[in-house]
Amino acid sequence: MSTGAIAQQGFGARGFALPPNTGKIVRAVLTYAVLILFALAMIMPFVFAVVNSFKELPDIAANPMRLTPGVRADGTPYSWTLQGYERALTTQQINFPRAIFNSFFIAILVTIMRVLFNSLAGYALARIRFPGRGFAFAALVGTLMVPGIVLLIPRYLVLSQLGWIDTYWALLIPYFADAFGIFLMKQFFESIPREIEEAAEIDGASRFRMFFVIILPMAVPALTAMAIFAFQGTWNDFQGPLIALNLNRDLYTLPLALAFLRGVTGDAIQWDLMLAGSVITTLPMAVIFFIFQRFFIEGVSYTGVKG
Amino acid sequence: MAVAAPSLGNQGGFRLSAKAQERLAGFTFILPALIIIIAFIFLPLLSAFLISFTNWNGLQPPTEAAGVGLANYARIFGLDGTTVVRDEFFVAIKNTFYYTLGVVPTQTILALVLAFIVNQQFLRFRGFFRVAFYFPSITSSIVIATIFLWLFNRNGVINGVIGGVANFLGLQYTPVTWINDANGIIHNFLRLFGLTARTAPAWMTETNVLGQTIWQWISGPSVTMLAIMLLAIWTTTGTMMLIFLAALQDIPRQLYEAASVDGATRWQQFRLITVPMLRPTTFFVLTIGLIGCFQVFDQIYVISQGNPAGTTKTIAWIVFRNLRDSQAGLGAALAFVLFVIIAIFTIFQRRLVGKTVQQ
Numbered sequence: 001m002s003t004g005a006i007a008q009q010g011f012g013a014r015g016f017a018l019p020p021n022t023g024k025i026v027r028a029v030l031t032y033a034v035l036i037l038f039a040l041a042m043i044m045p046f047v048f049a050v051v052n053s054f055k056e057l058p059d060i061a062a063n064p065m066r067l068t069p070g071v072r073a074d075g076t077p078y079s080w081t082l083q084g085y086e087r088a089l090t091t092q093q094i095n096f097p098r099a100i101f102n103s104f105f106i107a108i109l110v111t112i113m114r115v116l117f118n119s120l121a122g123y124a125l126a127r128i129r130f131p132g133r134g135f136a137f138a139a140l141v142g143t144l145m146v147p148g149i150v151l152l153i154p155r156y157l158v159l160s161q162l163g164w165i166d167t168y169w170a171l172l173i174p175y176f177a178d179a180f181g182i183f184l185m186k187q188f189f190e191s192i193p194r195e196i197e198e199a200a201e202i203d204g205a206s207r208f209r210m211f212f213v214i215i216l217p218m219a220v221p222a223l224t225a226m227a228i229f230a231f232q233g234t235w236n237d238f239q240g241p242l243i244a245l246n247l248n249r250d251l252y253t254l255p256l257a258l259a260f261l262r263g264v265t266g267d268a269i270q271w272d273l274m275l276a277g278s279v280i281t282t283l284p285m286a287v288i289f290f291i292f293q294r295f296f297i298e299g300v301s302y303t304g305v306k307g
Numbered sequence: 308m309a310v311a312a313p314s315l316g317n318q319g320g321f322r323l324s325a326k327a328q329e330r331l332a333g334f335t336f337i338l339p340a341l342i343i344i345i346a347f348i349f350l351p352l353l354s355a356f357l358i359s360f361t362n363w364n365g366l367q368p369p370t371e372a373a374g375v376g377l378a379n380y381a382r383i384f385g386l387d388g389t390t391v392v393r394d395e396f397f398v399a400i401k402n403t404f405y406y407t408l409g410v411v412p413t414q415t416i417l418a419l420v421l422a423f424i425v426n427q428q429f430l431r432f433r434g435f436f437r438v439a440f441y442f443p444s445i446t447s448s449i450v451i452a453t454i455f456l457w458l459f460n461r462n463g464v465i466n467g468v469i470g471g472v473a474n475f476l477g478l479q480y481t482p483v484t485w486i487n488d489a490n491g492i493i494h495n496f497l498r499l500f501g502l503t504a505r506t507a508p509a510w511m512t513e514t515n516v517l518g519q520t521i522w523q524w525i526s527g528p529s530v531t532m533l534a535i536m537l538l539a540i541w542t543t544t545g546t547m548m549l550i551f552l553a554a555l556q557d558i559p560r561q562l563y564e565a566a567s568v569d570g571a572t573r574w575q576q577f578r579l580i581t582v583p584m585l586r587p588t589t590f591f592v593l594t595i596g597l598i599g600c601f602q603v604f605d606q607i608y609v610i611s612q613g614n615p616a617g618t619t620k621t622i623a624w625i626v627f628r629n630l631r632d633s634q635a636g637l638g639a640a641l642a643f644v645l646f647v648i649i650a651i652f653t654i655f656q657r658r659l660v661g662k663t664v665q666q
Contacts (some may be wrong), residue, residue, distance in 0.1 A: 024429075031424050039439040042545060046442070048464050049454045064460070111483060121340035130333025136341055136657045143348045149602040149623040150646045153630050153639045154351030157358060157369060174347035177340035207332035236447040238605045243630075255449035259609050262453060271457055278450045289438075289445050296445065296548060297437055 004139040046282075053084050053275035060271050084272030088280065091273060093264055098250055100280065101258040106171050106253060107234040113176040114230040115223055120277065121177065122185025123211055127197065148239065156243045168251060170244035173232060181226050188222040189215065225295045235285055254281040355639045365635030372636065379640035385517070392637065394518030395625060396644075401519070403621045405528040407600040409536045414544045415592055419585075421544070422551035428641050437552075440545030448542075452609035455538045459485035465565055485534040489616035491526025509517075529618030535606050544598065547592045554588035555581070594653055622648075 051067050052060045059078040063070035069078035088096050117235060125137055155174065164170040192215065200210045238255045245251050252260065258277050262269060359379055363372035372605030378387065385393030425436055442449065458464045466482040504512060504522060511522040523547035528536060558580065566576050602624040607613065613620040622645045
């Protein structure tokens with residue numbers, strides 16, 4: 001408010017014979033113009049992709065910018081079609097329905113286990129005194145610094161030693177805990193007043209009961225936020241499955257299946273199929289995003305505060 | 308589990324002291340997560356570090372690989388007299404550097420400006436703008452790369468839009484082959500002034516520094532790399548805008564009110580309150596931007612696989628390619644070199660941003 005008032009004084013002081021509100025209006029118009037332009041730049045690629053995924057292949061090639069089916073050279077109109085989706089789901093090159101299943105199976109299982117393991121570990125670091133706590137904490141801090149790409153070959157090395165290459169184990173177990181999530185949970189548990197646990201302790205509850213019956217229900221918002229991030233990270237992960245899967249294409253997740261289809265088709269990319277595949281891959285995340293918007297936005301603010 | 312433990316303590320038989328129970332609980336709580344992190348981050352890193360001193364091909368059991376001492380590292384920097392690995396490494400350094408130099412400042416400044424705009428008091432539909440700006444960052448990198456590959460098609464939407472605007476302004480536009488154009492954008496710019504590889508002075512085209520001539524070093528990112536850079540900026544700006552926005556809203560209003568009571572101008576308020584208060588966030592955004600850029604991989608994999616003419620080979624890409632080409636030992640060494648580069652830049656950046664804080 002105060003800043004706005006000062007701006008107006010500034011305009012007034014220059015002595016132009018403008019109506020008193022001109023500065024404000026100009027500013028508002030400019031603001032909205034810039035924001036709408038950027039919002040369009042952010043949204044339009046998705047709009048073009050979704051719309052074209054429902055068009056016929058020659059129509060996509062000839063009229064990518066049309067948001068409705070175009071017209072053939074001979075004057076007959078193209079029509080809306082589900083051909084891209086049919087071809088994606090039935091292509092011989094990759095088992096796409098299986099990839100959909102794999103993506104859901106892996107993302108859901110990893111999310112559940114990560115929420116459990118991270119919150120257990122976060123609670124231990126926040127509240128329980130035990131020998132080696134300092135070491136455990138230091139080990140976790142150390143891993144926060146490691147860039148993902150540096151882990152590419154090391155991960156492959158361990159997975160191949162375990163004989164897990166081309167198995168579900170390699171796509172699941174390594175992701176059941178992550179240092180960042182443990183820190184988030186630790187911070188959250190530290191914010192819960194100690195008195196609550198002290199009261200439970202007087203009632204004779206053990207740590208286990210205290211955690212599962214009293215503490216965990218209080219942590220539902222934090223757990224939801226972590227679950228969303230775990231699901232998003234696993235759903236979108238590309239490098240993990242890329243390293244873990246060598247010959248077994250039946251275990252491909254959606255991102256891997258898409259990248260594979262782009263690779264095998266070389267320059268002759270079947271865009272109806274690829275766009276349909278992109279939409280299928282994005283849809284579940286989009287639904288989760290619109291339901292849990294608040295958690296996403298707050299989660300970002302949280303990472304910001306952390307730095 | 309939740310029931311068994313207390314009954315153990317309460318029902319006689321044998322009793323654990325409260326302290327022992329507490330310890331047991333601590334171990335049980337931390338162990339699952341700790342085992343996973345040790346087994347899949349700590350041990351791998353350690354063994355990969357050892358592997359980087361061998362000629363492991365990624366297929367044989369690592370114990371059968373022969374130790375080669377520092378040979379992998381020597382090859383990367385050309386200290387063993389060979390140039391093949393070194394030249395590719397420095398091409399990747401150049402490409403990654405141009406990529407980072409283009410992406411990090413652009414996305415940070417854009418995010419900051421957008422955050423200021425969205426933070427204005429009068430703005431309505433703020434929720435809508437937030438969602439619109441954030442959506443790209445929840446989408447799979449592979450999907451975004453696929454969509455951009457399509458948009459940047461020669462007959463695609465991007466050329467269509469540019470062509471439309473050019474047409475409107477009465478200009479000629481020859482569609483750019485975005486995905487297959489190895490020309491550096493600085494070279495393209497210099498060509499406007501008649502400076503090409505042929506007309507450039509000899510000291511530029513004939514002096515070889517680490518496998519490339521000076522003329523090649525100053526190429527700038529290729530047109531294809533530029534498309535990938537635009538993709539990166541498009542994806543990350545929204546997230547960073549939200550981070551800045553959160554920081555802006557965390558600045559106590561009283562600070563501004565007190566300042567304006569004291570007669571501080573708007574510019575003074577910006578300089579003396581907003582800028583210092585945003586500094587930790589700016590450091591955070593710059594650092595994650597830098598770390599992200601140095602690791603660019605998924606987009607390269609889908610869009611160009613290092614092509615055209617090696618102009619989109621990045622360090623992360625050659626790490627992966629060495630693993631794929633049965634040179635895992637060399638790849639591991641490259642990964643550690645990248646690790647060190649990232650660490651150095653992060654520390655340097657912290658120093659730099661920290662310095663300006665004190666002024």
